[in-house]
Amino acid sequence: MTNPLSNQPELDAKQRLIEAGLEIFGAYNLEGATTRQLAQRAGVNQAAIPYYFGGKEGLYLAVIRYMLQHKGAQVLPVAERIRRKITGRQLAPEEALALIRTLFSTIVSVLLQDQATTTWARIIVREQMQPTKAFDIVYEQLIRHVHEALSVLLAIVLKRKATDPVVILRAHTLVGQIIIFLSGRETIRRRMNWEKYTATEIKQIQQAIDEQLDLLIPGSESEGRAL
Amino acid sequence: MTNPLSNQPELDAKQRLIEAGLEIFGAYNLEGATTRQLAQRAGVNQAAIPYYFGGKEGLYLAVIRYMLQHKGAQVLPVAERIRRKITGRQLAPEEALALIRTLFSTIVSVLLQDQATTTWARIIVREQMQPTKAFDIVYEQLIRHVHEALSVLLAIVLKRKATDPVVILRAHTLVGQIIIFLSGRETIRRRMNWEKYTATEIKQIQQAIDEQLDLLIPGSESEGRAL
């Protein structure tokens, strides 16, 4: 169960603790994870946690920052590219929808791709319901940018004002179509007989979400979606 | 913070513990909640927990069962009514969509209605990511029926087979549009400046979801939605 990490056998204790933290904090929560678990999983002494991170919570924040930097690098460029296109000129609804599709494809990949990102996503969902100071970082540096870009795009698609509360709410519902594959994991596991999300499953999820996005512009059928 | 429950001052210790458990287990999780918290909140001695429920976990299961009975009574009749209509005759897509709308309206009410149900919903979302034996009960007695009914209805709307995996996946995404208001709570709080879901907010959420559902049948605009 909690065997020491045997891959990358020669990393310094600090890095090993962060990677162990990713697994443990994903499986349990901040208070549910014990320093003994973390230390054993990292193959490191328990005292290394206060030594390097000031304590368990410090390690937790370090894990958050580590993955934020890692995954933000995949998502933020897409959001930034969208932001520039938006401010440039008036987009047609079809163009805006295409950008939403690109954004969602990226998000699905980042959130469901591999085991590490899945546990990372679980941490975020937990933070949504019981925010700690870690959520501030994630929200300000990642979530906010993505959501604002999405809302503007959706306003264009729906031909409404970006400040319309219902538009923002519908942006949330769109995101909800992705997040459900994390927050409703066990239900999906039972309904689909899926043990985990491999490339096959992710492709089907992408298709389902794409079909839903198609609806936003009447008569437009997605064709030749390139992944 | 953890004042004893002062409403309904004369309930027996058993019932008071269940209501306290609803709040505490919603705010924290099973292992995060302490028996001292639970006892103090219920205005009851700590020893009453092992006495009545065999232990903390027993109380947790009792809370699940209590709310399942309570909330299942609101949702299951709707799902059952749908099931009968489905097996009766072939439904038109418009009829099926109307039933979906009814079902979703009920779910939104039940999940977001008041504070008690919100904490209950939080418990379920947590169970989705870290299922305990409690999830078995909730899934078999509630979630499964709703999801199966929804999938069949959606298949009719989309004019596809109910066994098509993508149809089931899209049923999940539809549910995700509701669940996001629980699992993405903190993001929504910041984006909308909503502190809690009162009747005003729920009405707007209903509208956003309704608009999304409208898309499922091209050209159909919702009119005079009766709650």
Next chain:
DNA sequence: CAGATTAATTCAATCGAATGAATGAGGCAA
């Protein structure tokens, strides 16, 4: 380059605090 000194890191052992549960004495209505 060899040996000594220092700083950085890791370790086993232990601490006080908090936890869930158990205990047995008492209360109280029937």
Next chain:
DNA sequence: TTGCCTCATTCATTCGATTGAATTAATCTG
């Protein structure tokens, strides 16, 4: 009295953090 229930107290366990010695790596010295 009897049987159900509540109470203050206590127990063993587990938690995160600390401690100071031991080990390693880096730097300095002659």
